[in-house]
Amino acid sequence: MGGEAALLRFLLHLGDNTLVLGHRVSEWCGHAPVLEEDIALANTALDLIGQTLMWLGLAGEVEGAGRSADDLAFLRDVWEFRNLLLVEMPNGDFGRTLMRQFLFDAWQSVLLGHLLKSSEPRVAEIAEKAGKEVAYHLERSADTVVGLGDGTEESHARMQAALEYLWPYVGEMFTGDGADAALAAAGIARRPTACAPIMTPWSAVFWTRRR
Amino acid sequence: MKHEWPLWEVFIRGQHGLSHRHVGSLHAPDAEMAIKNARDVYTRRNEGVSIWVVQANHLTASSPGDKGPMFEPSQSKVYRHPTFYDIPDDAGAM
Numbered sequence: 001m002g003g004e005a006a007l008l009r010f011l012l013h014l015g016d017n018t019l020v021l022g023h024r025v026s027e028w029c030g031h032a033p034v035l036e037e038d039i040a041l042a043n044t045a046l047d048l049i050g051q052t053l054m055w056l057g058l059a060g061e062v063e064g065a066g067r068s069a070d071d072l073a074f075l076r077d078v079w080e081f082r083n084l085l086l087v088e089m090p091n092g093d094f095g096r097t098l099m100r101q102f103l104f105d106a107w108q109s110v111l112l113g114h115l116l117k118s119s120e121p122r123v124a125e126i127a128e129k130a131g132k133e134v135a136y137h138l139e140r141s142a143d144t145v146v147g148l149g150d151g152t153e154e155s156h157a158r159m160q161a162a163l164e165y166l167w168p169y170v171g172e173m174f175t176g177d178g179a180d181a182a183l184a185a186a187g188i189a190r191r192p193t194a195c196a197p198i199m200t201p202w203s204a205v206f207w208t209r210r211r
Numbered sequence: 212m213k214h215e216w217p218l219w220e221v222f223i224r225g226q227h228g229l230s231h232r233h234v235g236s237l238h239a240p241d242a243e244m245a246i247k248n249a250r251d252v253y254t255r256r257n258e259g260v261s262i263w264v265v266q267a268n269h270l271t272a273s274s275p276g277d278k279g280p281m282f283e284p285s286q287s288k289v290y291r292h293p294t295f296y297d298i299p300d301d302a303g304a305m
Contacts, residue, residue, distance in 0.1 A: 034216070036237050036248040043251050140247055147240065 003186055006179035007120065008062045009082060010189055012072070013179075015055030016083035019073055021104060022048030024091060033094055040140065044101070047133040054126045061122075086169035095148050095155065096162035102145045103166060105138035107173045110192040119187035217266050219245040221253055224261035231263050242266075 026045035032038035056069035067075075087104060091097045112134055115127035148155040176191055183189040216238040222231035234253050239245035245264040254262070273281055285291070 034238060036239065036252060039255075040248065040251040043255060136250075143243065143247070147244070 003182055003188075004062060006182035006186075007188060008059055009177070009179040010183055011055050011059035011062060011123075012080075013082040013084075013177075015052050015059055015069075015072070016081045017087050017104070017108075018048040018055065019052040020081070020083045021087035021101075022046075022052060024087065024089075025097070025101070027091055028094075028097065037094070041097075044137055044140075047130075047137065051126070051130045051133070054130070058122050058126065084169070084172055086166065086172065089166065089169065092162065092165070093158060095158040096165065098141055098144045098148065099159060099162035100166055101137065102141035103170055103173075105134060105141050107192060109134045109138050114190045114192065117187075118189060120189075123188060216240050217268070219249075219264045220267050220270060221245075221249040222263040222265075223249070223253055223259040225259055226257070231261065234258075236267060239264075 022045045025041055025048065028038065028041045029045070030038065032041055052073065053069050056072040060067045060069060060072055084104075086100060089096075089100055091100075109131070112127045112131040115123055116131065118124040118127065145159060149159045150156070174191070174193060180189075180191050184191075217240075218236055219239055219242075220236050221234050223234045224231045237245065237248050237252055239248045242264060245266075246262055249262045249264055253259070
């Protein structure tokens, strides 16, 4: 895959992740268990849609066919989307939504850390802006996941069930596609090969509990 | 067992302000989440650079019934306002 095509595919991957997750999270607007969480989730959803605008806007520039972020978001058909399956998963209960958010935030924060050093300045610039939002998302989702896990017997059981339901979709975050080699060679982007907040403590917790 | 989260009072230092001001209240399970909730509820339009939270039951308030003895005596003490002094020009801006 050539450089431009690989970059375009990668930008669609990033923009589609935040587009789909942003819409999923926005489904909670007006339905969250408490007002404070409702506002916090809506803020997160808006941040993700804002990031989408930047990634897909750049994708349109790189493509050079005159397509805007809106064109890419709304005028492609399903098979053209490049997002992780994890972000499509139905919200389920509040605990599962927050577990999905934590898994994505942990991965995205590591990815954006790599992208800060991108040889493509437009990518590094977006990573810088999105990175601050994602650092907060991760802090919030991680705290909530731990809080619910340590909460009542019911909240613990729900969080455990959420992790078991979502875990099979985590592997995809670390599996490269055809675009990765070209992007890594050009110094534009590197996919996380491991994501400490997920892989170290969480896989340890997960696998010991499963045994 | 009480299922309601405790109430927290939120104080925010604005972009250009010098002191924290009370902006409202919210519910949260602990102090850290109260700070995060305050960030999401009260600073989404760039209202602040610093947040304080305090659990509402740790505040002690004056009683509205004591308003007379508490505040009225100071109404008639204009001499407590430092407006009766002639400031020498040499003192410059005060």
